[in-house]
Amino acid sequence: MKKTMFAFAAMAAFAGLAGGLQNRWFYYARNFTQDADLADFEQVASTAAGSGLNGVQIACGLESWHTWDAKRKARFEKVKEICARLKLEIAPALWSAGYGSFLRADQNACAALPYSGVWTCSGRVATWSGDSLPFPNGGFDEAKANGMPKEWSWVDGAGKFAFIDPEVKHGGASSLRFECSTTQASKHRHFRASRAVTLKTNSLYRVRCWVKTEGFEPADSFQMAVLSGKGDSNSRRGAKPTQDWTEVAFTFNSGRNVQNRIYVGSWGGKAGKLWVDDVSIEEVGPCDAVRREGCPVRVANAETGVRYVEGRDYEPLPGVKSAWRAPGTKPPVKLSIPEGSAIKAGDRLAVSIYVPATVANNQHPVCMSWRRLDDYMAESAAGVKAALDPKSWFLAMDEIRAGGTCELCISRNTDMAHILADFVERERAAIKKVRPDADIYIWADMFYPGQNAHDNYYSCRGTYEGSWNLVPKDIIMCCWSQKQRAEQLKFFSDLGFRTFGGAYYDVDTLDSTYDWNRLCRETPNCLGVMYTTWQRKYALLAPFGKIVSAAAVTAP
Numbered sequence: 201m202k203k204t205m206f207a208f209a210a211m212a213a214f215a216g217l218a219g220g221l222q223n224r225w226f227y228y229a230r231n232f233t234q235d236a237d238l239a240d241f242e243q244v245a246s247t248a249a250g251s252g253l254n255g256v257q258i259a260c261g262l263e264s265w266h267t268w269d270a271k272r273k274a275r276f277e278k279v280k281e282i283c284a285r286l287k288l289e290i291a292p293a294l295w296s297a298g299y300g301s302f303l304r305a306d307q308n309a310c311a312a313l314p315y316s317g318v319w320t321c322s323g324r325v326a327t328w329s330g331d332s333l334p335f336p337n338g339g340f341d342e343a344k345a346n347g348m349p350k351e352w353s354w355v356d357g358a359g360k361f362a363f364i365d366p367e368v369k370h371g372g373a374s375s376l377r378f379e380c381s382t383t384q385a386s387k388h389r390h391f392r393a394s395r396a397v398t399l400k401t402n403s404l405y406r407v408r409c410w411v412k413t414e415g416f417e418p419a420d421s422f423q424m425a426v427l428s429g430k431g432d433s434n435s436r437r438g439a440k441p442t443q444d445w446t447e448v449a450f451t452f453n454s455g456r457n458v459q460n461r462i463y464v465g466s467w468g469g470k471a472g473k474l475w476v477d478d479v480s481i482e483e484v485g486p487c488d489a490v491r492r493e494g495c496p497v498r499v500a501n502a503e504t505g506v507r508y509v510e511g512r513d514y515e516p517l518p519g520v521k522s523a524w525r526a527p528g529t530k531p532p533v534k535l536s537i538p539e540g541s542a543i544k545a546g547d548r549l550a551v552s553i554y555v556p557a558t559v560a561n562n563q564h565p566v567c568m569s570w571r572r573l574d575d576y577m578a579e580s581a582a583g584v585k586a587a588l589d590p591k592s593w594f595l596a597m598d599e600i601r602a603g604g605t606c607e608l609c610i611s612r613n614t615d616m617a618h619i620l621a622d623f624v625e626r627e628r629a630a631i632k633k634v635r636p637d638a639d640i641y642i643w644a645d646m647f648y649p650g651q652n653a654h655d656n657y658y659s660c661r662g663t664y665e666g667s668w669n670l671v672p673k674d675i676i677m678c679c680w681s682q683k684q685r686a687e688q689l690k691f692f693s694d695l696g697f698r699t700f701g702g703a704y705y706d707v708d709t710l711d712s713t714y715d716w717n718r719l720c721r722e723t724p725n726c727l728g729v730m731y732t733t734w735q736r737k738y739a740l741l742a743p744f745g746k747i748v749s750a751a752a753v754t755a756p
C-alpha cells in the first residue's frame with residue numbers, strides 16, 4: 201500500500217515535468233567588463249545547455265545597466281544572443297542589501313553604527329587624538345612559572361601542544377607555537393590563546409597580529425577575533441598552509457560591548473604548526489562620517505556640554521568617500537573650524553557621528569530604511585527592463601548582517617523582520633511597476649529561523665524572527681541550507697510559498713545533488729533547482745544537469 205501511494209505521489213509530482221524539474225538553472229557571476237568574460241560564459245553556458253539546463257542566474261551588476269558604457273552593454277547583448285541560441289532563460293541577480301550593491305547609488309546608504317569620541321581642537325582643525333590601550337605581553341615574550349605567557353588567561357593545550365617558542369619569533373624574545381598535529385589535541389581541536397580586553401562603547405579599534413605556519417591544515421581554521429558573545433562578527437579568518445610571518449589586521453566598532461575577549465589561533469586545526477606573535481589592539485579614529493537622514497552629527501564641548509552648530513562653529517562634515525575604507529588605515533576625518541567659531545584651540549570636543557558598519561570580512565550592508573534607495577530601485581528596474589525585460593528577477597537579499605542602528609531605523613520603532621519585509625515589498629513594487637507578471641526569487645536565509653531569521657544576528661539591532669510571515673507570498677524562496685534542505689523546503693512550502701533549490705554549493709561530489717533533485721520534485725510548488733557555485737567550480741555542471749533533467753529521480 202505504501203509503495204502504491206508513493207508511486208501515485210511520484211507520478212503527480214512528475215506531471216508536466218517530462219524533462220525533469222521545470223527550472224534547471226546555474227549560477228554565474230562575472231561583470232562582462234572584458235571580452236574574456238564572454239568567452240568564459242559561452243563555454244559554461246554551452247556545457248549547461250548541453251546537459252539539459254534551461255536557465256542561468258547572472259550576477260553581473262545588471263541593476264546598474266543604466267550607468268554602463270557602450271562596450272559593456274554590447275557584451276551583454278552577446279550574452280543574450282548566446283542564451284537565446286542555447287535556450288537558456290536569464291534571471292538577473294540584483295539589489296543586495298547585505299553586500300551593499302546599493303552603495304553604487306550613494307556611499308552614505310551604508311548601514312551606520314553610532315560612534316562617539318573626544319576630539320581635540322588644535323589650530324583651525326579638530327580631530328580624534330586617541331587614547332592608548334595598554335596591551336602588555338601581546339608578543340608572548342614573558343612567561344609565567346608554568347611556561348605559559350603572562351597576561352593571557354587561556355591557552356588551549358598549554359605545555360601539551362602550545363609552547364612559548366624562543367627560536368621562531370616575529371618580535372621580542374619569543375612567540376607562541378601550536379602543534380596541531382599532536383595526538384594530545386582536544387576533542388574540538390582548538391589551538392587558541394585568549395584574554396579579556398575592556399573597550400569603550402561606540403569606539404573604533406584596530407587589532408593586529410603576526411602569523412607564521414608550516415604544513416598547517418585546514419588553513420582557513422586560523423582566526424583572530426574580538427568577541428563579546430553577543431552575535432558580533434569581529435574576526436578575520438584564514439592563512440596559507442605554509443607562510444612566513446604575515447600580518448593579520450582588521451578594524452571594528454565596539455558598539456555596546458565593553459567586556460570582550462580577544463582570540464588568536466585555530467578553531468579545528470588538524471595538522472602542522474602555527475605561530476602567533478605581536479598581538480596588539482589600538483583605538484583609531486573614524487575616517488568617514490555617514491551623512492544622510494538618521495545619522496546626525498553632534499559636537500559639544502566635552503567639559504561644559506555646550507552644543508556647537510554645524511556651518512557656524514565647524515564647517516559641514518563631508519559624507520562617506522567609500523564605505524570600504526577601514527578606519528586606522530586612512531587619516532581620521534577632521535572638523536574644520538572657521539573664523540568666529542565658539543570652538544577655541546585646545547578645546548576638547550565630545551563628537552557623536554555615525555560611521556559605516558563593517559561586518560565579517562569587509563562586508564558593508566545598507567540601511568533599508570533610507571527611502572532614497574527607492575529612487576535607485578526605480579531607475580535600476582527601468583534599466584533592467586530596457587536591457588533584458590526578464591520574466592524572472594532574483595533578489596540578492598542574503599546575509600544582511602547590519603542594520604537597525606541608525607536613528608532613521610530606530611525611529612521606526614520596529615524590528616529587523618519588519619524593516620526587511622518592508623524593503624522587500626518596495627523592491628517587489630519597483631519590479632512589478634515595470635513588469636507586472638514578473639516572477640521574483642529571493643535567497644531564503646533571512647526568512648528561515650534555522651539560518652539567519654533570528655535575534656542577535658551580527659551587528660543588527662532587533663530580531664529577524666517572524667520575517668517569514670511578513671513577506672509577500674508570491675516571492676519565490678530559494679532555499680540553500682545544505683544541512684536543513686528538506687526542512688527548509690517544507691517550511692516554505694507549508695507556508696504557501698513557491699520554492700527553488702540552491703543546490704551543489706561547491707562540494708566535491710554530487711551526493712547532495714541526488715537528494716536536492718528528489719526533494720525539489722517531491723515538494724509541492726517547488727519550481728526547480730540551481731547549480732550554485734561561488735567559486736566558479738563548473739567541473740560537475742554537466743553531470744548535475746543530467747541528474748536534474750532526467751525524467752525520473754535517479755539514485756546515486
Ligand SMILES: [Ca+2]
Nearest residue numbers: 339371372374
Ligand atoms: Ca614576541
Ligand SMILES: [Zn+2]
Nearest residue numbers: 567604606609
Ligand atoms: Zn538604518
